[in-house]
Structures are given as structure tokens and as C-alpha cells.
Amino acid sequence: MTLLIDGKKISAAVVEQLAIDTKAFIAEFGVTPGLAVVLVGDDPASQVYVRNKVKQATAAGFHSTEHRLPADTGQAELNALVEQLNNDPSVHGILVQLPLPEQLNEPEIIRLIAAEKDVDGFHPLNVGALASGIAELIPCTPMGCMIMLEKTLGDLSGKHAVVVGRSNIVGKPMAALLLQANCTVTVVHSRSADIEAICRQADILVAAVGRPEMIRGSWIKPGATVIDVGINAVEKDGKRRLVGDVAFSEASEVAGAISPVPGGVGPMTIACLMKNTLTAARQQISA
Numbered sequence: 001m002t003l004l005i006d007g008k009k010i011s012a013a014v015v016e017q018l019a020i021d022t023k024a025f026i027a028e029f030g031v032t033p034g035l036a037v038v039l040v041g042d043d044p045a046s047q048v049y050v051r052n053k054v055k056q057a058t059a060a061g062f063h064s065t066e067h068r069l070p071a072d073t074g075q076a077e078l079n080a081l082v083e084q085l086n087n088d089p090s091v092h093g094i095l096v097q098l099p100l101p102e103q104l105n106e107p108e109i110i111r112l113i114a115a116e117k118d119v120d121g122f123h124p125l126n127v128g129a130l131a132s133g134i135a136e137l138i139p140c141t142p143m144g145c146m147i148m149l150e151k152t153l154g155d156l157s158g159k160h161a162v163v164v165g166r167s168n169i170v171g172k173p174m175a176a177l178l179l180q181a182n183c184t185v186t187v188v189h190s191r192s193a194d195i196e197a198i199c200r201q202a203d204i205l206v207a208a209v210g211r212p213e214m215i216r217g218s219w220i221k222p223g224a225t226v227i228d229v230g231i232n233a234v235e236k237d238g239k240r241r242l243v244g245d246v247a248f249s250e251a252s253e254v255a256g257a258i259s260p261v262p263g264g265v266g267p268m269t270i271a272c273l274m275k276n277t278l279t280a281a282r283q284q285i286s287a
Contacts, residue, residue, distance in 0.1 A: 002252045002254075003152065003256065004252075004258065005259040005260075006263070007264040007267045007268045010147060010148060011268050014147065014268075014274075015056060015060055015271050018060045018274050019059065021278060022062065025278065029285050032062065032063045033061075033277050033280075033281035034063045034281075035053075035057045035065075035093045035277045036067065036088075036093070036094050037050050037095050037097065038067045038069070038078075038082070038096045038097065039067070039068050039097045040071065040104065041069075043099075049270075053270055056273075060278070062278075065091070067081060069081070073101070079112060082094065086112075086113070086117065092280045093117055093277035093280045093281070094118065096113065096120075119276040119280055120139065120140065121143075122139065122169070130177075137276050137280060138177070139170070140269045140272040140276065141170050141208075141265060142176075143177070144265055144268025144269050148227060148264075149204060149227065152257050153257075156183050159203040160185075160201055160202055160204070161178040161183040161185050161186070161204040161205075162186045162198055162205050163186070163188070163206045164208060164245070165189065165229075171189075186201075186202075195219075196218070199220065199221075200220065202220075203221070203224055205225070205227070206229065207226070207230055208229035210232065210245065211230070212230070212232040212234050212244075213232075214245050215245055215247065217247060217250025217251050220255055223255070225256055225257045225258070226251055226259065227264070228248070228259050228265065229244075230243075230261065231261055231266060232244070246258070246261075248261070
């Protein structure tokens, strides 16, 4: 029987522990961790993400604020808001929801957020710290994947991990974390030769490519652990539904363990954002 890796259940346990840790933090320092979420425009998926993030922040015991800006917001206006949040001592974590409207420069905004408040883990200083193995603020989706893997497999040492996708948000930091966990890591991407054969070698397969059901059951080594990061809206039988980057029904017949979509990595990403917010607050209080 293939084990279903329940991201909802694991994330609920993470947030429950965070609530305990947050109470202790507030009691010790008299400060409530603060998370500011910035949403530009009215993208439906982004609105759902932001709503869930604010809900989880409240559950963890944080002070959470939302800043909603119209889709035609200019760079100077967004920059000014980020600078304001950088200088606000009650805000310990800043999240600017991506993607941004096309007139806005995402790299500029990522660099502008104070590194110590960068709870997404995307600032160049935090990226460099991750590559060096000393990061405190780690990109949330890869962190969530690692928690799921360690809950499922325990020690990951010596396992061959294949990461499908090389994005700055998931693929590259995922590979760095797997290396730190003593895996042998291969990253495949659009220019890789014979991707199917490489995937079939994986003890751990992390799919983060953004293509619906690209990875078939025949690509998976029997007994492998599969983490599906993808979330894609498709039309099936006249209905709109969400699917991952892995063909779930095929893969679940082969894999030893697999995360579903939805209900897998998504909840873990939000829980890890909360972990980063408390970490950021601790760092700033002790600075």
C-alpha cells in the first residue's frame, strides 16, 4: 500500500507547536511576532493564498496585517510601502505575494525587503546563507518538503534525490537542503537529456516543474517517495480541478509514499512561513 503523505495533518501539528512556542516567546519578551502581507492586484489564486496565510498567522498567535494595492500600482509606491514595513519595529516578517503585475520589478522588491524580515527566504543574503548551510530563513516550500520527507523517511542520508525543476523558489533551494541532509542530489530541467531514466533512479523524487501530470507512473522507481510541489488548474470532464506535476493515480501504484494535490505541500508552505516569522522575530529581538 502506498503511504499518503498528509500535508494538512503535518502542517496542523507544526502550527500547533508554533502556537505554544509563540506564547512562550511573548511571555519572555513581551512582544507579539508581526507578519505583514502585501498583495498587489486581484489575482484569484493570490487572494486565496493571502487569506490562508493571514488565517494561519492568527492561529499561531501572531499580529498580522494585510496591505492590498490596486493592480496598476507603480514601482515607487510599492517600494515606499516595503520601506515603511522595513522600518516598523512591530513588523518582524514581510511577505510580498508573488507573482506581481508585469509593470513591477520582482527582483528589485525582493532585494528591497530587509533580509532579516524576508520570511520567504528569497533575499540574496538569505539565498547565500542557504548555499553555505547557515540559513535561518529558508524558502517555505522547500522547508515544508523537507519536513514531510523527514516525517516519512527519518534519516535521508545516502538516498538519491532527484529534483525536477530548477527555479529559485523551489528547485535550487530544495537541492541545497537535500544536500545538507546528506542525499546524493540530481537536478533535471528542460535541457536535461533522458529525464525519465534519471527520475527512475530516484529514491526521493521532488516534482516542481509546473506542468500538469508530466511525471508518469513509469518514471518512478518502485517504492520511491514522491513529493509533488505542482499545483495546476485543468479542465477534466467539463470541470475545473487542481492536479500536480505527477500523474497521481499512476504514481500511487508504484511509489512507496506520495504527497497529494491538493492537501500535500500547499499547507506545509504556509506553516513554514509561520515558522520563519517566529524565527525572524527571535533574531530581531536578540540583535
